[in-house]
Amino acid sequence: MTYPTQPTASHFINGAYVEDTSGTPIPVIYPATGEVIATVHAATPEIIDQALSCACAAQAEWAAMSGTERGRILRRAADIIRERNHELSILETYDTGKPYQETSVADATSGADALEYFGGMAATLTGEHIQLGEDWVYTRREPLGVCVGIGAWNYPTQIACWKGAPALACGNTMVFKPSETTPLCALKIAEILHEAGLPAGVYNVIQGMGEVGGALVSDPRVDKVSLTGSVPTGRKVYAAAAAGIKHVTMELGGKSPILVFEDADIENAVSGAILGNFYSSGQVCSNGTRVFVHADIKEAFLKRLSERLAGAVIGDPMQPETSFGPMVSQRQMDIVLGYIEKGKAEGARLVYGGARVDHEGFFLQPTVFADVTDDMMIAREEIFGPVMAVLDFTEEADVMARANDTEFGLAAGVFTRDLSRAHRVAAGFEAGTCYINTYNDAPVEAPFGGSKASGVGRENSKAAIAHYSQLKSVYVRMGDLEAPF
Numbered sequence: 017m018t019y020p021t022q023p024t025a026s027h028f029i030n031g032a033y034v035e036d037t038s039g040t041p042i043p044v045i046y047p048a049t050g051e052v053i054a055t056v057h058a059a060t061p062e063i064i065d066q067a068l069s070c071a072c073a074a075q076a077e078w079a080a081m082s083g084t085e086r087g088r089i090l091r092r093a094a095d096i097i098r099e100r101n102h103e104l105s106i107l108e109t110y111d112t113g114k115p116y117q118e119t120s121v122a123d124a125t126s127g128a129d130a131l132e133y134f135g136g137m138a139a140t141l142t143g144e145h146i147q148l149g150e151d152w153v154y155t156r157r158e159p160l161g162v163c164v165g166i167g168a169w170n171y172p173t174q175i176a177c178w179k180g181a182p183a184l185a186c187g188n189t190m191v192f193k194p195s196e197t198t199p200l201c202a203l204k205i206a207e208i209l210h211e212a213g214l215p216a217g218v219y220n221v222i223q224g225m226g227e228v229g230g231a232l233v234s235d236p237r238v239d240k241v242s243l244t245g246s247v248p249t250g251r252k253v254y255a256a257a258a259a260g261i262k263h264v265t266m267e268l269g270g271k272s273p274i275l276v277f278e279d280a281d282i283e284n285a286v287s288g289a290i291l292g293n294f295y296s297s298g299q300v301c302s303n304g305t306r307v308f309v310h311a312d313i314k315e316a317f318l319k320r321l322s323e324r325l326a327g328a329v330i331g332d333p334m335q336p337e338t339s340f341g342p343m344v345s346q347r348q349m350d351i352v353l354g355y356i357e358k359g360k361a362e363g364a365r366l367v368y369g370g371a372r373v374d375h376e377g378f379f380l381q382p383t384v385f386a387d388v389t390d391d392m393m394i395a396r397e398e399i400f401g402p403v404m405a406v407l408d409f410t411e412e413a414d415v416m417a418r419a420n421d422t423e424f425g426l427a428a429g430v431f432t433r434d435l436s437r438a439h440r441v442a443a444g445f446e447a448g449t450c451y452i453n454t455y456n457d458a459p460v461e462a463p464f465g466g467s468k469a470s471g472v473g474r475e476n477s478k479a480a481i482a483h484y485s486q487l488k489s490v491y492v493r494m495g496d497l498e499a500p501f
């Protein structure tokens with residue numbers, strides 16, 4: 017079968033596709049079949065230099081445009097993305113294996129939301145006036161300069177837009193490096209931005225593995241680095257950025273808790289646990305993979321969860337009825353299978369799934385372990401796959417301490433009908449993104465990001481502006497200036 021997925025070229029630089037086949041070939045594999053559907057080439061040092069030079073050259077003129085003009089271009093790109101949602105969603109499905117049922121509502125649309133939101137905000141970015149007697153200070157909100165975005169493979173379109181939209185709204189330029197596992201979608205975003213009127217060089221995409229990311233992060237022309245990736249990569253990128261005193265946003269991994277109290281609506285709690293463990297086949301950073309269920313309702317919860325999981329439609333991601341797709345790669349599938357074996361060996365009770373699906377491609381069953389204890393590896397490490405660990409509890413104070421006993425702090429959720437308890441628990445969570453009687457919503461209007469090892473900074477919302485701009489204070493004296501001598 018021939019797939020309509022081979023991009024015009026590997027990179028998009030200075031408003032045009034650019035190829036350099038001397039870079040290492042990167043095969044793009046469709047996770048549902050294991051077939052190679054495209055090949056791109058990693059950026060060579062010359063390509064990296066070209067992308068950064070163009071981003072540098074374009075920045076001053078882009079920043080000099082009014083916010084209204086910049087915003088209009090971003091909003092036009094959002095409109096084009098929405099018009100092309102179908103084809104962009106198909107491409108996202110080819111890139112990641114996620115079912116079209118998901119990609120058609122959660123990926124290009126989420127990217128369009130970001131471009132629309134920050135496009136609308138661009139004209140509102142102002143400083144302030146601070147009166148000091150008859151003297152005064154005013155502040156200017158200025159761009160940082162050249163930003164580097166580095167993406168993970170689970171949300172290639174969304175990540176390209178969540179980083180690009182606020183960066184560009186603030187007057188920065190960007191060089192974006194998608195994950196080598198899902199290199200296709202970001203190229204389309206660059207193409208659409210330019211079709212919408214973006215000046216050449218403002219948003220560039222180059223391909224490559226960690227070395228290309230590393231070269232971008234340590235380049236002195238770069239002012240800001242925004243990474244979405246794992247904690248180990250985050251440590252390296254943060255350290256390299258620190259050496260150059262660069263601004264950072266770190267959107268990293270998690271092992272988030274969901275607490276289900278005895279008074280919870282079980283149907284809603286099961287929905288939350290499904291959304292927080294099996295959406296995108298479990299490959300969502302904020303997933304609530306430690307589900308603490310009150311001992312009084314644990315068996316009822318597990319029974320209903322198993323019944324609901326039996327309704328998952330696993331198979332061809334392009335079919336509209338498919339609700340559960342493959343893992344992104346053979347490698348990720350093998351990592352997750354390793355954790356499933358570890359869970360069995362550690363003595364957790366396998367309640368559902370636990371094996372590969374008999375299908376071509378990288379399919380795993382949605383998997384649930386019960387009777388998991390805090391010390392088990394499946395309760396401590398980020399698996400990044402469809403493996404839910406159910407743990408028991410009886411006391412609120414005890415479960416809060418256990419929920420927070422992790423290096424991660426990305427997200428956390430609570431299901432209860434007692435609203436005082438819900439807000440007390442949310443306040444006590446050591447996590448950046450918390451949910452009450454829901455899970456994994458990520459609207460552009462709300463700040464998204466982690467605390468502790470899960471990250472630095474916030475994406476989306478007004479909060480992102482602070483991470484893509486800097487304030488300059490200008491002191492103004494109205495009268496004569498006295499000096500001691």
Ligand SMILES: NC(=O)c1ccc[n+]([C@@H]2O[C@H](COP(=O)([O-])OP(=O)(O)OC[C@H]3O[C@@H](n4cnc5c(N)ncnc54)[C@H](O)[C@@H]3O)[C@@H](O)[C@H]2O)c1
Nearest residue numbers: 167168169194195225226229230245246249267268269301
């Ligand atoms: N917090 C969030 O918003 C968020 C969102 C999605 C995914 N994630 C996390 O991402 C991880 C899964 O994605 P992944 O496997 O692609 O992550 P990863 O850390 O392996 O790679 C992320 C990106 O970093 C690049 N990279 C690797 N080494 C680098 C280096 N030394 N310097 C610069 N760049 C380098 C990779 O090429 C890739 O583009 C999970 O931990 C998940 O939780 C977090």
Ligand SMILES: O=CCc1c[nH]cn1
Nearest residue numbers: 170300301302456458
């Ligand atoms: O993968 C992390 C980002 C995210 C969370 N929900 C939707 N996208």
